Amino acid sequence: MSHRAARPSPVLTIIVPALAFAVMATDSPGAGERGEWVCPCGQPTLITSGHGNDTEPAWSPDGTRIAFQTDRNGDLDLAAVDVKAGTISILVGGRGHACYPAWTPSGDLIYSFGDHHQTAVAAAVAKSDGGYNLRMLEGEQVRALTRGYWRDYTPSVTPDGSWVYYASTRSNIENSASLWRLSLREPNEQECVLHLDSPSTGATQPSVSPDGRVMIWCQMDGFRGNWRLRAARPEDPGNSLALTGEKMSAYAPRWAPDGRTIAFTGFRSGDPAWQIYLLSPVANVTTRLDTGPGNSRNPAWSPDGKNLVFENKRSGFYKLFRVEVNPGRPTATATPAEPILKTECAARVEFSETGARWVCANGTIVPATIQGAVTFTGAGGATLTGKGHIALESPPGLDYGTECFYVRMKLVADAFGGGPRIAVVGQYPQHALGWQIFLNEAGRVCFNSRDPKGSYIGIMSDLPVQLGKPFDVAGVRDGEGGLRMYIDGVLQSSRAAGATMSYAGATAIALGRRGGGPPLTGSILAFETGRGYPPGIRPPLTMRELFPEEHR
Amino acid sequence: MRVPQALILFLSAASPLAAEATREPFEVAALVDSFDFARIAEGEGYRFDTETSAGNIAVLDHVLQTGARTILWRNCSGATVRYQSKEESLCRVEAPLDKRRLPDNRPVHGWLRYYEVNPDILRLILGVCHDRGLRAGVHWPFEETHWASWTFGSWNLENPQYWAQTRDGRAWAGRCSLAYPEVVSHKLRLVDELLARGMDHLFIDTWRNGGWGPAFEYVQPELDRWRARHGDEPPAEAADPLWCSFVAETTHAYFNKLRKHLDSSGRAVRLMVGISDAGSDPSKPDAALLKSGTDWRRLVTEKSVDALVVMSVNWKEAEPLESTRKIYRDIIAFCAGRCQVLFPVQMYDFGKRGIPSYCRATGLSPAEIAGQLLKIAWEEGADGICMECVDYNNYGPPVRARMRSLLSNECRFKRVTATQ
Numbered sequence: 008m009s010h011r012a013a014r015p016s017p018v019l020t021i022i023v024p025a026l027a028f029a030v031m032a033t034d035s036p037g038a039g040e041r042g043e044w045v046c047p048c049g050q051p052t053l054i055t056s057g058h059g060n061d062t063e064p065a066w067s068p069d070g071t072r073i074a075f076q077t078d079r080n081g082d083l084d085l086a087a088v089d090v091k092a093g094t095i096s097i098l099v100g101g102r103g104h105a106c107y108p109a110w111t112p113s114g115d116l117i118y119s120f121g122d123h124h125q126t127a128v129a130a131a132v133a134k135s136d137g138g139y140n141l142r143m144l145e146g147e148q149v150r151a152l153t154r155g156y157w158r159d160y161t162p163s164v165t166p167d168g169s170w171v172y173y174a175s176t177r178s179n180i181e182n183s184a185s186l187w188r189l190s191l192r193e194p195n196e197q198e199c200v201l202h203l204d205s206p207s208t209g210a211t212q213p214s215v216s217p218d219g220r221v222m223i224w225c226q227m228d229g230f231r232g233n234w235r236l237r238a239a240r241p242e243d244p245g246n247s248l249a250l251t252g253e254k255m256s257a258y259a260p261r262w263a264p265d266g267r268t269i270a271f272t273g274f275r276s277g278d279p280a281w282q283i284y285l286l287s288p289v290a291n292v293t294t295r296l297d298t299g300p301g302n303s304r305n306p307a308w309s310p311d312g313k314n315l316v317f318e319n320k321r322s323g324f325y326k327l328f329r330v331e332v333n334p335g336r337p338t339a340t341a342t343p344a345e346p347i348l349k350t351e352c353a354a355r356v357e358f359s360e361t362g363a364r365w366v367c368a369n370g371t372i373v374p375a376t377i378q379g380a381v382t383f384t385g386a387g388g389a390t391l392t393g394k395g396h397i398a399l400e401s402p403p404g405l406d407y408g409t410e411c412f413y414v415r416m417k418l419v420a421d422a423f424g425g426g427p428r429i430a431v432v433g434q435y436p437q438h439a440l441g442w443q444i445f446l447n448e449a450g451r452v453c454f455n456s457r458d459p460k461g462s463y464i465g466i467m468s469d470l471p472v473q474l475g476k477p478f479d480v481a482g483v484r485d486g487e488g489g490l491r492m493y494i495d496g497v498l499q500s501s502r503a504a505g506a507t508m509s510y511a512g513a514t515a516i517a518l519g520r521r522g523g524g525p526p527l528t529g530s531i532l533a534f535e536t537g538r539g540y541p542p543g544i545r546p547p548l549t550m551r552e553l554f555p556e557e558h559r
Numbered sequence: 560m561r562v563p564q565a566l567i568l569f570l571s572a573a574s575p576l577a578a579e580a581t582r583e584p585f586e587v588a589a590l591v592d593s594f595d596f597a598r599i600a601e602g603e604g605y606r607f608d609t610e611t612s613a614g615n616i617a618v619l620d621h622v623l624q625t626g627a628r629t630i631l632w633r634n635c636s637g638a639t640v641r642y643q644s645k646e647e648s649l650c651r652v653e654a655p656l657d658k659r660r661l662p663d664n665r666p667v668h669g670w671l672r673y674y675e676v677n678p679d680i681l682r683l684i685l686g687v688c689h690d691r692g693l694r695a696g697v698h699w700p701f702e703e704t705h706w707a708s709w710t711f712g713s714w715n716l717e718n719p720q721y722w723a724q725t726r727d728g729r730a731w732a733g734r735c736s737l738a739y740p741e742v743v744s745h746k747l748r749l750v751d752e753l754l755a756r757g758m759d760h761l762f763i764d765t766w767r768n769g770g771w772g773p774a775f776e777y778v779q780p781e782l783d784r785w786r787a788r789h790g791d792e793p794p795a796e797a798a799d800p801l802w803c804s805f806v807a808e809t810t811h812a813y814f815n816k817l818r819k820h821l822d823s824s825g826r827a828v829r830l831m832v833g834i835s836d837a838g839s840d841p842s843k844p845d846a847a848l849l850k851s852g853t854d855w856r857r858l859v860t861e862k863s864v865d866a867l868v869v870m871s872v873n874w875k876e877a878e879p880l881e882s883t884r885k886i887y888r889d890i891i892a893f894c895a896g897r898c899q900v901l902f903p904v905q906m907y908d909f910g911k912r913g914i915p916s917y918c919r920a921t922g923l924s925p926a927e928i929a930g931q932l933l934k935i936a937w938e939e940g941a942d943g944i945c946m947e948c949v950d951y952n953n954y955g956p957p958v959r960a961r962m963r964s965l966l967s968n969e970c971r972f973k974r975v976t977a978t979q
Contacts, residue, residue, distance in 0.1 A: 060649075083656065104656060119655070126610035127670035132603065137670055139655055158662050160655040174655070182663045182707045184655075207708040209661040227661060230708045230733065231770060234659065254729040256719065258659060274719040276730045277779075281719060302717065320717075460774055460798065 044292040044338070046285055049331035051298050051319065055088055055095065060325040064307045064316040065108045073307075073316050074098065074108035074116055075327060085118055085144075088327065098144060105142075107161050111191070112168040116144040117152065119160040119173075141173060141189065152189060153197070159187070163214040172200070172213040172222070184209035185500075186224060186244060201244040205466055205501035206230070212259055215241050217266040221553060223250070225258040225271075228489055231458065232504030234258040236271060238288065238553055245498050248548045250288060253487045253504070257284070259305045263312050268334045270306040270315055283317055288554040290337040298330060350413075350542055353404035354516060355535030356397065360385045363397050365516075368404025368537075376400060381519070388417075388533065389518075393526030396519030405433065405513035405536065409488075412510075413541040414442055414454065415481040416518075417532040420472050423450035425525040431534060434515040437461065437508060444480055446472060446527070454482030454492050456506035466490045466501035477532060481541045493544055582972040586943025587962075588868070588901060589627035590698045590762075593618050593680070594636060595950045598667050605667060606951070610676045615684050622949045626963040629694035629943070631762045631831075632684050634753060637705035637769055638712020641673035642681035642756065646748045647713050648674075659716055659732075660709045669709075685757035696760025696829070697753050698948075701851060702769030703734040710769075714745055723775035726795065734771040737813045738780040746813070747820050754824050761821065761828055763814075765851040766835035766870050773797050773806040773852045781809065800844040806852040814863050831866040831901075832858060833945075836910060838873045839889040859894050866899035868945050871912035879920040880931055887939040901945040902936035904929050904962070906953045914958075926957040930965055937970040 055061045059079025066073050072087040083106045085099040099105040103122030110116060121139035123130065130137045141152040141159045152171070153159045162173040168191060175187040177199070186201040203209050207230035215222050222241040225234045233256040239247035251257040251273070260271040273284040273295070281302040286293045296303075301321035308315060315332050318325040353368040356375065360383055363375040379395025389397060418430055423446040435441035438461045447453050450471030456464050472478060481493040488507035492499040518534060520526045540546045596607040596618045608614035619630065634640060640647045652674045654660035663669035673680055681697070688695030704710045711732055715722075721735040721742050735742040753761065774797030785793045785805060794802045814832070821828040834855045836846035847853045858864045869890060875882035887902055894900050905913040906925075917928040936944050946954065954962070 078651075083651075106656060107658075123670065123672070126608050126676075127667045127672070128597070128605045128608040128610065128614075130670065131605070131667050156666075158655045161658055174658075176662050176664050179664050182661050182709055184661050206706075207661055209708075211655075211658050227708060230704055230706060230711075231731070233730065233732070254727070256730055256732060274722075274730060276722075276724050276728050279720055460772060462770070 044285075044287065044290070044294045046294045046296065046335070047333045048296050048298075051328040051330045053326060054090075054093065054316070054329050055327040056322075058324065060318075060320075061086070061327050062318045062325050063107055063305055064318065064327050065110055066307050066309050066314075066316060067110050068112055068114060068310055070310045073327065074110065075318075076106045076108065085116070099149070104139070106139075109162045109164055109171070111143075111164045112166065115146075117162045117164060117171055118142055118144070119158075119162065121158075141171065152195070158184070161212040163212070164191070165215045166217050166219065170215075172215060174209070174211040174213070174224075175199075178202075179204045181206050181208070183207070184211060186210045186213045188213075200241075201247075202500040203502055204469075205503065208502040210237070214260065214262055216262050217264060223260045223262070223269060225260060226502075228502040228504035229464070231464075232488075236260050236269070236286070239548065240553070246545060246548055248550065248553065249487070250286060251293075260286075261307055263308050263334065264310060265312055267336070268312075270308065272304045272306070283315065285332075285334055287334070287337050288550065289556065290340040291550065292337045292341055296330070296332065298328065303328075350537060350539040351404075352535050352537035352542075353407075353412075354399060354402045354537070356399075356518065356531075356533070358383055358385065358388050363389060365399045365402065367399075367402060371403070373399060373402075384530070388530050390530045391519045391527055393520075393528045396517050397531070398515055398517045400515050402513050402516055405510065405516070407484075407510040407538060409486065409507055409509045410538060411484065411486045411540070412536065412538055413481055413483045413544075414444060414536045415479070415541045416444060416534040417477060417479045418527075419477045419530040419532065420446055420450075420474055420527065421529040422474065423472070424448055427453070428525050428527040429517075429520040430527050430531070431516065431518050433510075433513055433536065434517065435510055435513050437511065441508070441510060441513070442482070442484070444482060450474075452478075452480050452492070452494065454480070454490060456484040456488075456490060457508035458488070458505045459508055461508065464488075464490065464503050464506035466492050466499070466503045468492060468494050469499050469501070477530075481544055483540060483544070485547075493541075496543065582975075583942075584628065585937055585941075585966065585970050585973050586629055586694075586899075586901060587625070587627045587966060588629035588631055588694075588762075588943060588945040589622050589625060590631050590633070590764075590946065590948040591618065591622050592633040592698075592948045592950070593641070594633070594668065594671065594673075595948065596621075597671060598665070599951045609680075610671060610673065612678060612683055615680055616687055619684060619687060621951060623693075624963075625946060625949055625954050625959050626966040627693075627946065627949065629696065629760065630684075630688050631696045631698040631760060632681065632688075633948075634681055634697045634699055635712075637700075637707070637710025638703040638715050639674070639705075639710045640712075640749075642752070643676075643679045644674065644749070644752055646745065646752060649713050649717055652713050654709050657713070657716065660711060661707075663707070663709045679756065681753070682756040689757060694760055695757060696762060696831075697758045698762050698764060699753075700767030700769070701763055701765045701853075702767050702771065704732075704769040704771075705767070706770060718742075718745075721778075723771060724778045725775060726777045726793070726797065728777075731775055733769060734775060736776060736778040736781070736809075738776065738778050738784075738809050743813055743816055747816065750817065750820055751824075754821075754826065754828070759826070759828055760831060761817075762831040762833060762868060763817075764833040764868075764870070765847055765853045765855075766833060768851045772850050773803045776806045776809070776852065781806070798849055800848070803844060803848050803852060804854065807848055807854040807857075810852045811854055811857055811863070814858060815861075818863050829865040830863075831868050832864045833868040833870045835870045836873055836912070837869050837871070837886060837890060839886050841893065856893065859898050862897050864898055866901060866942070867894060868901045870903050870945070870947055871905060871910050872903070874912065874917075876920055879917050880935065883932070884935050884939060887935060887941065891940050899942035901943045902932070902939075902941045903947060904932045904936070904944045905947045906950075906958075907947050924957070925955065926961040929954070929958045930961045933962060933965050933970060937965075937974055940974055942973060 064075045083104040085105045139158040210226040213224040236250040237247045257273040269286045283296045306317040365373045376398040381395040382390040428446040430444045433442045452468040483491045490503040593609040599606040654662035685695040834847040872886040908915040
């Protein structure tokens with residue numbers, strides 16, 4: 008196989024600033040720059056054929072075999088193709104779905120297995136093992152690694168062979184999946200490393216870089232969003248950054264053996280189908296490989312980093328193809344658009360024994376509008392009996408546009424139920440309930456923003472509030488429409504995306520309910536809103552922190 | 560085909576029995592979502608196993624207690640189909656076998672696999688309806704996701720090149736655009752699958768749009784079409800009625816193709832279109848246009864649909880039933896016999912327009928409201944009512960009794976109005 012670098016056309020080079028952040032600078036230093044990455048690739052070669060779909064390839068550590076899942080016999084089985092001879096052998100067959108093969112460094116195979124031959128009701132009544140659980144194929148022996156009525160899937164093994172990282176629905180309630188890991192050494196401890204549990208929120212396909220420094224995965228934050236690649240330090244996946252932008256659907260990331268390049272499946276508007284992309288996080292550039300017609304998905308590297316195997320459907324079935332690649336080192340870089348790290352408070356409230364006043368962005372002091380019964384307890388805050396609220400009309404500085412902003416308050420709730428109990432609402436010309444913090448029916452704290460159509464996009468706390476006990480809640484709408492919530496400084500598992508409404512100047516802020524519905528009863532101890540991340544909350548990682556230049 | 564009213568009047572005068580034989584029944588349609596029955600607990604288990612024949616027939620039996628005679632069975636959730644579809648078979652239509660879907664983690668619900676159940680659920684239930692002399696059709700939401708990632712369709716996930724796109728170029732898997740001929744062809748192949756299973760009525764529910772709307776129609780064919788017509792860029796604001804009307808042209812063309820396709824099938828299939836938040840004023844763009852890119856008035860005017868199903872109306876809080884009647888009357892007047900009209904007796908209350916909200920506004924019981932709404936629809940000359948959706952006991956025994964009482968007596972047949 009020869010490189011096709013001499014022919015420019017098949018080396019379709021996409022030149023993009025690849026990296027996107029939770030908080031984008033308005034005058035992004037990367038916005039006008041273009042990294043360029045010419046990545047030669049060879050002619051794709053078919054390596055499996057026949058009836059059925061062959062998918063999810065994984066190259067063995069010794070380079071001799073490629074494991075994959077196949078439905079050629081109906082349900083999903085695991086098979087392997089001998090790289091030299093081209094012969095295919097079934098590794099795991101029989102009833103049930105065996106899928107998502109991942110090799111250990113020693114050549115064992117970990118995979119996900121589920122066997123659902125009953126109806127859902129019959130299985131539930133019989134308390135059958137209805138989950139997808141991890142298994143390990145050691146030689147010809149199969150060992151169960153996990154059990155239970157959950158889905159454990161998309162495993163990968165750390166380069167040192169000590170852990171399996173995987174997606175799992177363990178303990179999740181919503182339409183969601185979290186990231187877990189399982190020790191392959193006794194006593195096989197198992198732990199959740201990234202808990203995500205809100206509707207259509209989840210992460211799959213985690214993997215740790217060859218040097219162990221960085222973990223990547225793909226994540227969806229609500230059904231309105233796209234799958235995006237994210238990265239973090241393995242010891243702190245909660246503080247992650249996005250590697251791909253919101254406009255692109257990106258999933259199935261795989262580290263190159265040298266740890267400098269990530270291959271993944273992607274689609275951007277204008278692409279003819281699913282494509283194989285390469286990403287250099289250090290150089291901040293992405294390139295699309297020319298793998299021919301039809302969907303190309305799920306790339307996996309050869310151990311020497313010179314080939315990719317992927318699935319393609321040009322023949323009607325998904326079949327495995329192999330292509331020679333030479334990612335090298337990108338000759339140019341795009342300066343990442345780093346997040347705005349500074350916080351700018353736009354409005355906060357100060358309490359006194361006689362009332363409250365607002366401290367606004369421009370330094371002006373405005374007496375608060377008090378309507379109804381509000382009792383002030385000095386600098387400690389205000390007590391709401393449900394019959395009054397504290398407002399600021401036409402506050403300056405709340406014209407957040409599509410930028411990152413936060414809303415933070417400390418409060419004590421005396422009751423919940425009967426409907427949403429509004430703690431604070433930001434009113435805008437675009438929507439009278441532009442953003443809010445409230446207690447829902449179940450006593451969970453909710454924070455919401457809006458999409459451009461004005462539709463509600465919201466998240467909630469992991470647990471209901473404890474009545475009578477002070478708590479701090481901070482809601483963040485990042486610069487890409489993602490929502491995060493922190494309770495007493497702890498990031499909550501709920502996520503949402505698509506909250507990209509552009510906020511013009513606010514018409515009012517109101518603490519406590521203004522209008523109908525059940526009131527918030529309790530005390531408001533502090534409130535502020537502003538641009539960026541709230542004080543005391545750790546801002547997101549930067550690209551340079553996670554992928555420093557010396558790793559180029 | 561409608562019986563000429565003059566003939567009805569003649570027969571009515573000639574003989575009460577003959578008149579009864581020829582008068583058209585007042586239609587009672589029920590939207591049925593078997594999925595919603597799947598989690599009804601009973602003892603240590605569940606009341607309905609909706610992956611079995613017996614379970615689905617039990618669902619049907621329960622629905623019929625409302626007096627429904629038209630059954631519109633849900634064929635999908637989002638684009639995830641609930642029968643053995645060849646068109647929607649790639650890839651595996653469940654999580655985690657397709658890792659782009661996040662799993663539904665609710666017990667039972669998250670483990671249902673309607674797409675591979677034997678026998679084919681839709682074929683079974685439409686056949687049972689035929690055997691029982693019921694009108695048998697399909698309730699097909701105008702959506703490709705049902706507000707959750709596990710409802711993304713397999714054809715959709717296989718064909719990202721047809722995905723929706725926002726004005727700023729963001730691709731979204733939530734829907735493939737009807738502006739691509741390939742997408743329309745795909746929909747028509749799905750229609751063929753429904754026809755092959757015995758569908759006689761096809762109800763397209765534009766209220767269930769899965770979060771899609773004109774904001775996601777900035778796809779290349781639409782951009783090209785706009786530029787060719789206007790010579791400039793489309794409005795930046797997706798809710799601009801001009802843009803929504805433009806998008807509605809494509810939707811309208813789809814409905815016309817659908818109509819033609821049904822007509823060419825050799826079977827008499829009634830095409831029904833459902834709209835929500837209907838108001839009285841034709842001069843104001845309504846929710847169907849702004850949120851679902853559908854111009855229902857044009858569909859009626861051009862006789863593109865056989866039946867208009869009003870799923871909710873913007874009644875006034877101060878005069879709930881009176882304002883409802885006014886809107887019904889205006890819609891009947893607008894439709895003017897060009898299509899059938901069904902009005903809601905709706906227990907669902909997502910938009911705060913259903914029976915629970917009427918109860919709050921009037922202080923009346925659900926049974927009283929259901930009876931009132933049914934009678935208003937009948938009195939204003941509707942062809943029938945539609946219940947959205949009949950779940951387990953959400954139309955409780957008193958409601959069912961009240962409805963059956965009216966439907967057995969004064970509302971048994973369509974009202975013959977003076978103008979007719």
